[in-house]
Amino acid sequence: MELNPNANSVKQLWWEATIPSCFRFWRTKYCTLVPGPYGKRFETDESESEKAFQESLNIRPHLLILNKLDLADPSSKQRVLKQLEQSGLENVLFTDCLRQMDVNVKKIVPMVTQLIESSPRYHREEDTHYCLMVIGVPNVGKSSLINALRRTNLKKGRASRVGGEPGITKAVLTKIQVCERPALFLVDTPGVFPPKIESLETGMKLALCGTILDHLVGEDIIADYLLYSLNRLEKFSYVDQYSLPEPSDDIQQVLKGIAVKLGKTQKVKAITGVGDITITMPNYSAAAYHFIRAFRQGELGRVTLD
Numbered sequence: 001m002e003l004n005p006n007a008n009s010v011k012q013l014w015w016e017a018t019i020p021s022c023f024r025f026w027r028t029k030y031c032t033l034v035p036g037p038y039g040k041r042f043e044t045d046e047s048e049s050e051k052a053f054q055e056s057l058n059i060r061p062h063l064l065i066l067n068k069l070d071l072a073d074p075s076s077k078q079r080v081l082k083q084l085e086q087s088g089l090e091n092v093l094f095t096d097c098l099r100q101m102d103v104n105v106k107k108i109v110p111m112v113t114q115l116i117e118s119s120p121r122y123h124r125e126e127d128t129h130y131c132l133m134v135i136g137v138p139n140v141g142k143s144s145l146i147n148a149l150r151r152t153n154l155k156k157g158r159a160s161r162v163g164g165e166p167g168i169t170k171a172v173l174t175k176i177q178v179c180e181r182p183a184l185f186l187v188d189t190p191g192v193f194p195p196k197i198e199s200l201e202t203g204m205k206l207a208l209c210g211t212i213l214d215h216l217v218g219e220d221i222i223a224d225y226l227l228y229s230l231n232r233l234e235k236f237s238y239v240d241q242y243s244l245p246e247p248s249d250d251i252q253q254v255l256k257g258i259a260v261k262l263g264k265t266q267k268v269k270a271i272t273g274v275g276d277i278t279i280t281m282p283n284y285s286a287a288a289y290h291f292i293r294a295f296r297q298g299e300l301g302r303v304t305l306d
């Protein structure tokens, strides 16, 4: 069967009507804390705020950690690194925080120490312990990273709550020690989003990765975008996984196949001219839920959406 890589049965109307309303809150005017001469809080418009926020981030050394490497397509690693390098980002590490002793998690403390020691100091405290803030979009694995660092460097258990949906960490937490020499503390923070998502496509990718609560976008819509992405990237393992006859860009067809394969059916009463009958229908919602979870757990192969 020939697939149209651009085919996506999500209705244009939906794009126009639903997404802008789900994402509206990011578009609102926002405030940012900028360390100025008096540590003053002030309001600016979006572009100014974004610039000021970026500047305030740039003052401090920072390390970009791209987590969930186990779910990403390994062949895209070099391309991603090159793109980041071109946009001026040098200190980048890929990690898999679920792995017991990830080699790259081990590299974090030496890298951070080197970065801090080679940067100017902005305070005169005698105490030389390092305090770092972990920031990132929701559900990316910030708490898991802190726990992995503790496990690797202190051989200690979980200190920060981890969960499969966005919004698990709800407030800036107290600092957590992750290393003794040097004394290194991390501060876990709730997931943050930029005030503006650059495009609907980016919004859908974020939703597919679980950074937005599924019901805000709709599991049927996310499942449709997932199917579109798998076909676009020619990742057809879903066909074997669910014993489908062939790849398809029809989400209803695919969800029906998944429901049948997994036995996710429901009995529905139908009223006919000759009395009520009970028919068995595929449970499309359950199938969509399963399809999305399978993708997020890497069961449909390793995929890089960007």
Ligand SMILES: Nc1nc2c(ncn2[C@@H]2O[C@H](COP(=O)(O)OP(=O)(O)OP(=O)(O)O)[C@@H](O)[C@H]2O)c(=O)[nH]1
Pocket (backbone or CB within 6 Å): 067, 068, 069, 070, 071, 095, 096, 097, 098, 099, 136, 137, 138, 139, 140, 141, 142, 143, 144, 145, 161, 162, 163, 164, 165, 166, 167, 168, 169, 170, 189, 190, 191, 297
């Ligand atoms: N496959 C995989 N899953 C991961 C990895 N790191 C974290 N996770 C999973 O991702 C989910 C979110 O992890 P958290 O550590 O709670 O993410 P967070 O960024 O702190 O989330 P918020 O508090 O909601 O902002 C959990 O189900 C973790 O088990 C990873 O490297 N690989």
